[in-house]
Amino acid sequence: MSDLPRRVHIEEEGPREGFQSEKAAIAVSDKVRLIEALAEAGLSKIACVSYVNPRRVPTMADAPEVAAAIRRKPGVSYGALWLNQQGLERALAGPLDVYGSVRITASDTFSRKNVGKSVDDAIVEQRLSLATLKERGIPVEWGIVLGAFGCNYEGELSTATILARVRTVLDEAEAMGFTLRGIKLTDAMGWANPNSIERLVGAIRGKWPELEISLHLHDTRGLGMAAAYAGLRMGVSRFDASIAGLGGCPFAATDGAAGNICTEDFAFLCEEMGIETGLDIERLIEVARLAEEVVGRPLPGHVMRGGTLRNARRRAAA
Amino acid sequence: MSDLPRRVHIEEEGPREGFQSEKAAIAVSDKVRLIEALAEAGLSKIACVSYVNPRRVPTMADAPEVAAAIRRKPGVSYGALWLNQQGLERALAGPLDVYGSVRITASDTFSRKNVGKSVDDAIVEQRLSLATLKERGIPVEWGIVLGAFGCNYEGELSTATILARVRTVLDEAEAMGFTLRGIKLTDAMGWANPNSIERLVGAIRGKWPELEISLHLHDTRGLGMAAAYAGLRMGVSRFDASIAGLGGCPFAATDGAAGNICTEDFAFLCEEMGIETGLDIERLIEVARLAEEVVGRPLPGHVMRGGTLRNARRRAAA
Numbered sequence A, B: 001m002s003d004l005p006r007r008v009h010i011e012e013e014g015p016r017e018g019f020q021s022e023k024a025a026i027a028v029s030d031k032v033r034l035i036e037a038l039a040e041a042g043l044s045k046i047a048c049v050s051y052v053n054p055r056r057v058p059t060m061a062d063a064p065e066v067a068a069a070i071r072r073k074p075g076v077s078y079g080a081l082w083l084n085q086q087g088l089e090r091a092l093a094g095p096l097d098v099y100g101s102v103r104i105t106a107s108d109t110f111s112r113k114n115v116g117k118s119v120d121d122a123i124v125e126q127r128l129s130l131a132t133l134k135e136r137g138i139p140v141e142w143g144i145v146l147g148a149f150g151c152n153y154e155g156e157l158s159t160a161t162i163l164a165r166v167r168t169v170l171d172e173a174e175a176m177g178f179t180l181r182g183i184k185l186t187d188a189m190g191w192a193n194p195n196s197i198e199r200l201v202g203a204i205r206g207k208w209p210e211l212e213i214s215l216h217l218h219d220t221r222g223l224g225m226a227a228a229y230a231g232l233r234m235g236v237s238r239f240d241a242s243i244a245g246l247g248g249c250p251f252a253a254t255d256g257a258a259g260n261i262c263t264e265d266f267a268f269l270c271e272e273m274g275i276e277t278g279l280d281i282e283r284l285i286e287v288a289r290l291a292e293e294v295v296g297r298p299l300p301g302h303v304m305r306g307g308t309l310r311n312a313r314r315r316a317a318a
Helices: A014-020 A028-040 A063-069 A085-093 A108-115 A119-136 A159-175 A194-207 A224-233 A263-272 A281-295 A310-317 B014-020 B028-040 B063-069 B085-093 B108-115 B119-135 B159-175 B194-207 B224-233 B263-272 B281-295 B310-317
Strands: A009-012 A045-051 A077-082 A100-105 A140-146 A182-187 A212-217 A238-241 B009-012 B045-051 B077-082 B100-105 B140-146 B182-187 B212-217 B238-241
Touching (some): A014 A281, A028 A063, A028 A281, A045 A063, A063 A077, A077 A085, A100 A119, A100 A159, A108 A119, A119 A159, A140 A159, A159 A182, A182 A238, A194 A212, A212 A224, A224 A263, A224 B224, A238 A263, A263 A281, B014 B077, B014 B281, B028 B045, B028 B063, B045 B063, B045 B085, B063 B077, B077 B085, B085 B119, B108 B119, B140 B159, B159 B182, B182 B194, B182 B238, B194 B224, B238 B263, B263 B281
Parallel strands (some): A009 A045, A045 A077, A140 A182, B100 B140, B182 B212
C-alpha cells in the first residue's frame, strides 16, 4: 500500500515567502505578531525574513528590524534566507538562527535567468559561503534542488538530470566536510503532480536510501495538496507550507498564481489521516485569520472557512 | 501500485450547485451563457437547474426559464435535480434531460433534519417517483449515497453503515425492475479524506465489483483534490466538479465553506498525469473567468490564475 509517515514536520514559510510577494508595506510589528503567533500554534521552524537586496525585494528591507523584534519561544528555530555571501554575512550578524544548505538550480536556463550564472558557476560561488559556515561551526545538513519538477524555460526535466544535481550537491557538501541529512525538492514554478512526485522521490530514495526528503510545493495550479499527499504516500515526512496559503496573490489578476501549500489545510489533511503534526489546528486557524488581517485581503486557506471536524465530532459523541 | 484510470468522465455541477448557493440574483441570460460555454468546452453532462421549492431556494425560481433558453449542443446531456414527486413532474414537463436515480442519505439524523424524514421513510416516498420513471421508460442507472463520508450530526459513519445503504439502494432499484450501473458517493458536508476514500471505495469494490463508482467531493477543508486523487488511485473514473470551484463562498465570511472541487483544476490534474478527460483546459479557463464575471466575485480555481503548462512546454520545445 503506502508508506504514510507516523509524524510529519512542517516548516513554516509564510512570513518569508509570503511577505516578500506582498505589494503593500506591512508594519514590522505586524510581521512580528504573526511570527510569534505561529510559534505559539506549535510551529517549531519558521522562515522569518530574507536577507536579499532591498531594491529587488522592497518588502524585505525591514528584515533586520523584524529579526531584532521577535520575542523568541524556547525550542523554536527562527530562520532567514540568504542567497550569497553578502546575505550570509548579514544573517550571521543578526539574531536569527543560521542554517547552512547547498543550493542548486535544476534547470541551467532558469539559473542563468534567476541568478545570472550557470548552475556550475553558481555552485563555485557558493563554496565561499560553505567555507564561512564551516569556519563558524554552523551545520550544513540539507541540499536544496530548486525547481526540481519542471522549468518554465526548459519544460520537463529528466529524472537523470535531477539525480545528477543531487549528486553534485552531495559532492560539494562532502568536499567541505559536511554530511547531508537530506534533500529538499522545491517547486516554486508549480510543475509537480502526484506522478512526478512519486517518480522523483522514488528515484532519489532508490539511489540514496539514507537521505531524508523534504518537499516545498506550491499550489500554483491547484495540485499542491494532491502532490503533498503523493509525497506522504512515499513516506516523505518534511514539508514546507505557508499559513493561510500566504505567498501568492490568487485574487489579484496581475499576479496570478498561488503560493505555498497552506499550513493549516495540510496539517488538517495529516491529522485526519492519523499522521501527527504536533500542531494545534484550531490555533493555526486563528493565526491564518491574523495573516489575512495583516495583509488586508482574503487568503486561499480552506479549513479556516470550513472549520475543522472537532465540533461536529463532539456533538456526535454527546 | 495504483489503478489510475485511462480516462475520466467529469460531470459539471457548477450551474446547479453553484447558482443555488449564490445570494444575489443572476440573470437567466447569464446562467444560460455559462451553461452553453461549458458545453462548448467539452463537458458532456451538465447539471443546469434544480426543480426545488423557490421559497427555499430563491435563485432556482427561474429554473423553467433557464431550461427553456439553453441552445442545446448535440451529444450533451443537460440535467436537472429534483428531490420529490412534484419536482420530478416539473422535470418531466420541462425540456431538460431526465435521469433517474435512487437516493439515500447515509446518516439518519441528517435525513430527518434535511428532508424531515427518516432514511426508511424517505426511501418509501421515493418509490412513487421510481414507479413514474419506470412507466415513462426513463432509465435509473445510479444509486446515490448522500453524505457517505461523515455527518455533522452523527460524526464518522462506519463502513458497515454505508454498505448497508448501498444494499438498500440496490434492492430498491431491483424491486422496481432497474439494474444499477453504479453508486455515487457524495460528501457535501466535506468529511472525506484520502484514507476514507480508499476505505469506502475499496469496501464497495470488494462487495460489488461490477458497480462503477462516482465521487462528488467538496473542497470544504482543502482536502478535495487530495481526496479526488485518492479516488483516481482506486480506479474511480467518474467525478462531479464545478467550474472555477463555483458553489461555495470561500471569501464571504458569512458562508464560509468552499463548494465542489474545481472542474478545470481537476481536469488539469488528470491531464498532467496522462489521464484523458476529453476537455479543453484552455477553454475551461475562459469559462471559469466567465463564471467569475457572472457571479461578480473571485472564485477559488487555481489553474485559471497560474495558467496551464502548455505555453512553457511550447517555449521549451521551440
